[in-house]
Amino acid sequence: MSDTRLELMRAIAHKKLVAARYNGAVIRLAPHLLFERHGDLFLSALNMSKNWRSDDERQLGQFKLAGLAAIEVIDEGFDPLPSFQPVPPRSDDLLVLTV
Template structure:
């Protein structure tokens, strides 16, 4: 099992934030759900590094685990988004773990 996968699974279980390298930058994520799509692993997470116009605009993004590097589990906890439903995004996705 990859170190990124293990850290994200722990983050989801403990509702902890993570930092990771993604597209050449470092982002801070609040991971809500881990799922598989066509043999690849993805995490649905709130990108806490993004400037959201309002609290209501905040939504989960989908990040391919293969694209996340140097993932670090932080001690900072988070509250799940009020609109979060613990289900795979698409009907043919496989849910692995959700908060």
């Protein structure tokens, strides 16, 4: 099991933010759900670094774990989005862990 996967599982279990390098930038994520799709792991997370026009617009993005680097759990908690449903995005996705 990769360190990235273990760190994300720890963050999800404890509802902690993570910092990660993604497409060359460091972003802060609130990880809600870890799932597998066609053998690859993905993370459904709220990008806290994105400027949302309103709280109602905030939605989870999907990040392929292979594209995330330098994962670091931040000692800052989060509340899951009120609209969050603890199920994978597609019916053929395999749930690994959710908040």
